[in-house]
Amino acid sequence: xxxxxxxxxxLITGGAGDIARAAARRFAEGGARLVLADTxxxxxxxxxxxxxxxxxxxxxxxxxxxxVGAVEAAVAGLGGGLDVLxxxxxxxxxxxxxxxxxxEWDQTLDVNLxxxxxxxxxxxxxxxxxxxxxxxxxxxxxxAQRGSALHAHYCASKAGLIGFGRAxxxxxxxxxxxxxxxxxxxxxxxxxxxxxxxxxEWRRQIPLARFGRPEDVAEAICFLASDxxxxxxxxxxxxxxxxxxx
Numbered sequence: 001x002x003x004x005x006x007x008x009x010x011l012i013t014g015g016a017g018d019i020a021r022a023a024a025r026r027f028a029e030g031g032a033r034l035v036l037a038d039t040x041x042x043x044x045x046x047x048x049x050x051x052x053x054x055x056x057x058x059x060x061x062x063x064x065x066x067x068v069g070a071v072e073a074a075v076a077g078l079g080g081g082l083d084v085l086x087x088x089x090x091x092x093x094x095x096x097x098x099x100x101x102x103x104e105w106d107q108t109l110d111v112n113l114x115x116x117x118x119x120x121x122x123x124x125x126x127x128x129x130x131x132x133x134x135x136x137x138x139x140x141x142x143x144a145q146r147g148s149a150l151h152a153h154y155c156a157s158k159a160g161l162i163g164f165g166r167a168x169x170x171x172x173x174x175x176x177x178x179x180x181x182x183x184x185x186x187x188x189x190x191x192x193x194x195x196x197x198x199x200x201e202w203r204r205q206i207p208l209a210r211f212g213r214p215e216d217v218a219e220a221i222c223f224l225a226s227d228x229x230x231x232x233x234x235x236x237x238x239x240x241x242x243x244x245x246x
Contacts, residue, residue, distance in 0.1 A: 004226050006031035009081045011074075013065050013119055014089030016043025018188035019139065019221075021050065022214035023086060026222045028056035037063035037074060038089070065089045065115030075122035080130065084225045085123040087116045087138045090157075092190050094150045105153045112157035117164065124172050133175030137224045138165050139217075140182040142240045158182075162236055169234035177233045179224040184240025186212040207242035 010027045012020045015036025024034050028051055036058050038044045044060040051058045063074050065087075075082060090112045095104055116138055127134030143151055144158035162180055169178040185191070185202050195202075195211075203211065220239045223229055238244060 003031040004228075005084075005222075007033075008083035009033045009035065009078060010084040010086065010225070011035045011037065011078065011082055011119075011123070012086045012088055013037050013063065013115065014087070014139075015060070016040040016047050017088055017090075017190065018214040019183070019186065019217045020086070020088035021047045022218035023088070023221045024051060024058060025054065025056075026215075026218045027084075027225075028054065028058070030222065030226075032084070034058035035061060035078065037061045037065075039064050065118055066110045068118045071115075071118040072122045075119075075126055078126075080126055082123055082126050083132075083134050085119060085127075085134070085136045086221055086225065087119055087136070089115050089119075090139065090190075092151070092154055094194065095153070096150060097152045100153065108153035109157050109160075112154065113160045113164070116161055120164075120168055120178070124168065124176060127176045128172055130175070133177075135225050135229075136165075136168070136172075136176065136178045137221050138178070138180040139221075140165075140180040140236060142182055142184040142238070142244045145182065145238075145244050145246065165236075166234045173233060177224075177229070179229070179232060179234065180236045181217060181220045181224065182236050182238050182240065182244075183217045184212055184238070184243045186214060186217060188214055202243075205243050206240070210241065212239060212241060 010032045014020050016038040048058045048060045140162050141158040143155045165180050220237050
């Protein structure tokens with residue numbers, strides 16, 4: 001497992017987020033060259049500084065995944081050397097469907113689903129054109145599988161991501177593998193508000209009796225991106241402590 005990503009270029013969208021940062025640290029341990037992309041300039045700077053402090057390097061790039069042209073340019077800027085794409089960019093807002101605006105719905109679908117389409121299309125073209133191909137790991141969610149009140153737009157986007165990823169796994173094979181990780185309740189800044197409101201309710205639904213850590217998800221992401229998963233394609237790997245089983 002040591003240095004298993006030596007010489008490989010890894011692009012992580014949503015690179016300022018907690019799960020993305022944990023994955024970046026794990027990829028860095030494996031020797032990867034990292035490119036972190038996000039709209040959060042301050043968070044991106046902090047993520048890169050964290051990696052530097054650990055003796056690893058990373059390039060931070062400002063990128064809005066809903067801007068298709070910008071995504072295409074970012075991938076093209078890697079010069080055809082992209083080996084791994086990890087789609088972590090996402091938003092998670094709270095609203096009942098009957099109170100939800102069209103703008104709120106569109107924003108969530110644009111970031112969580114259209115953003116993945118944009119990145120996968122650009123990366124898929126580049127990877128499929130190379131002899132050694134590449135691998136894509138998308139971040140789904142337990143919410144896509146079991147639903148979540150107040151988060152219909154989020155659930156729809158993540159369920160769409162699973163279906164999209166499976167279609168892409170067929171289209172890009174055999175040179176490119178496409179898989180997804182579906183986290184459960186992970187302690188992170190993205191859901192800290194809901195943890196205060198529903199945390200104990202959720203904890204009671206988890207057989208392992210704890211919330212996940214970003215590092216738990218990072219290990220799954222890096223496994224699917226590695227040669228250890230060379231015969232895994234079109235899969236959804238649940239990382240939820242048993243909260244949902246399929």
